[in-house]
Amino acid sequence: MRELTYVAKRTVEWREAPDPTLRSGREAIVAPVAATPCDVDSSILAGHGFIEPPFALGHECVARVVETGDAVTAVAPGDLVVVPWSINCGTCDRCRAGLTAHCTAVPYMAMYGAPIGGRRGGLFSDLVRVPYADAMLVPLPAGLDPVAMASASDxxxxxxxxxxxxxxxxxxxxxxxxxxxxxxxxxxxxxxxxxxxxxxxxxxxxxxxxxxxxxxxxxxxxxxxxxxxxxxxxxxxxxxxxxxxxxxxxxxxxxxxxxxxxxxxxxxxxxxxxxxxxxxxxARDSVRAHIPDALALAASGTVAPEKVVSHVIDWEDLPAALPEKHLKPVFVRADE
Ligand SMILES: [Zn+2]
Ligand SMILES: [Zn+2]
Missing domain, CATH: 3.40.50.720 (NAD(P)-binding Rossmann-like Domain)
Known part of the structure; x- marks a missing residue:
């Protein structure tokens, strides 16, 4: 599979990586179907970040579940899900208090899209391993558009x-x-x-x-x-x-x-x-705790997050289009 990799100021490229595999019964493999840059990705692409490239970029997407471990009960292959930007276990004291960005079961600041607390890959990748599927993944409510909600991750x-x-x-x-x-x-x-x-x-x-x-x-x-x-x-x-x-x-x-x-x-x-x-x-946002509330507001019909989506662009055009300065481009898989 390919990972969209930030290599230098204003430059990203596809790099080959091994397909992720399940390492425990609690994991899932997902395929992003609509992914979008976080506002901070613009700063990283402009060269203002503090982490040396190369690294896999992206931490906002709606994905389709491809495979789940035996212990996963909250989602199943085929489901559309929001993937939160930070990695969290769901069972430690911090996670149970809603402080999911401060989970003690993983290295400090473990996240997608930046190699802090280990390398977890990015959500502009063809496939993504989710280490705690039941705790992390949030099913996308019926009727919500993955393109409009790609940013629910963050x-x-x-x-x-x-x-x-x-x-x-x-x-x-x-x-x-x-x-x-x-x-x-x-x-x-x-x-x-x-x-x-x-x-x-x-x-x-x-x-x-x-x-x-x-x-x-x-x-x-x-x-x-x-x-x-x-x-x-x-x-x-x-x-x-x-x-x-x-x-x-x-x-x-x-x-x-x-x-x-x-x-x-x-x-x-x-x-x-x-x-x-x-x-x-x-505060670094402990986003997983309130993704359901934020999705519920979106589903209420009183808001219009789709209006912020500035461009809908094919997944294959990521390397050329992501460094361009757009408000909120969403990259979609053609086979979806
Ligand atoms: Zn972000
Ligand atoms: Zn935890």
């Missing part, structure tokens, strides 16, 4: 986590979104669907802003901080100075969520944060 479900619980605690809150890619647009969609009274989306990209307006958001190219204007802020730019600006816009005891991946250092306005009383949450 960015869509992360966006749900960044805003949904906070809107539940603060009904009708005003939401500020400072972003650069799919995560922020998904947040706009979800925030509007869950009753935000106001959403402001800040992004220098005019096409992204146009899309945000279709989700009912007001938009701005840059953020001019106005104190006490938002109850919830979401930053998904990977830039510390943008996080700092967002933090200056908040009401007392507001919540600011950051999607992280700040590869360069910077300063935060800690005195402003202290005086306002701000909770800043910046």
């Amino acid at each position: 960015n869509w479900s992360l966006a749900w986590r960044l805003v949904a619980p906070h809107l539940k605690a603060r009904p009708g809150a005003r939401v500020l979104v400072v972003a650069r890619g799919s995560i922020g647009l998904y947040v706009c969609d979800i925030a509007r669907a869950l009753g935000a009274s106001e959403v402001l989306y800040v992004d220098p990209d005019p096409e992204h802003r146009t899309l945000a307006r279709t989700f009912g958001a007001a938009t701005a190219e840059t953020l001019e901080p106005v104190p006490q204007s938002f109850d919830i802020a979401v930053e998904a730019t990977g830039r510390v100075e943008q996080l700092a600006l967002a933090l200056k816009c908040l009401t007392p005891e507001a919540i600011c969520e950051s999607a992280g991946n700040h590869f360069r250092p910077g300063e935060l306005p800690l005195l402003d944060m202290y005086l306002t009383g701000v909770t800043l949450r910046i």
Whole structure:
């Protein structure tokens, strides 16, 4: 089989690898049918990552189950499933507490699409081994399109986590979104669907802003901080100075969520944060715990994640098309 491998800045290529095989009864082999780059993959492709290539890329996909071990009961060959970006066992204390990105049964930060905590391959591969099939895989609800939900492995479900619980605690809150890619647009969609009274989306990209307006958001190219204007802020730019600006816009005891991946250092306005009383949450997302909630919202028909899909591209075109700068291209297998 082939693995799409990141080899150098703006360069990926197919590399041959042995077909994965079941190593225990708890495993499954899956074949991605719709896969898409995470927003952080754009940074990696642009050369801003911190891991030396080569490595297999990709950690967002809907896949078809090809083979399952004897002990697997939750999925069967032929099922369409969401494959979470991080590897988790489902039975350790952390997993049972919902902290699936911090599973203690696997090396620290074990994930697809980056060789951290071992090499697990990427989800832009022809076949993928899933070590804990029952714990990890989430069946795609009937009626949901694999292309629209390819991002449920990470960015869509992360966006749900960044805003949904906070809107539940603060009904009708005003939401500020400072972003650069799919995560922020998904947040706009979800925030509007869950009753935000106001959403402001800040992004220098005019096409992204146009899309945000279709989700009912007001938009701005840059953020001019106005104190006490938002109850919830979401930053998904990977830039510390943008996080700092967002933090200056908040009401007392507001919540600011950051999607992280700040590869360069910077300063935060800690005195402003202290005086306002701000909770800043910046966390690698334990996505497996809330993929079902994020899929349920998608299935409710009140949101439109398919609008963020910018291009649908054939799987065979991955090496040429992935390094191009697109908002959210989804790569699909022709035989599906
Ligand atoms: Zn990601
Ligand atoms: Zn675990």
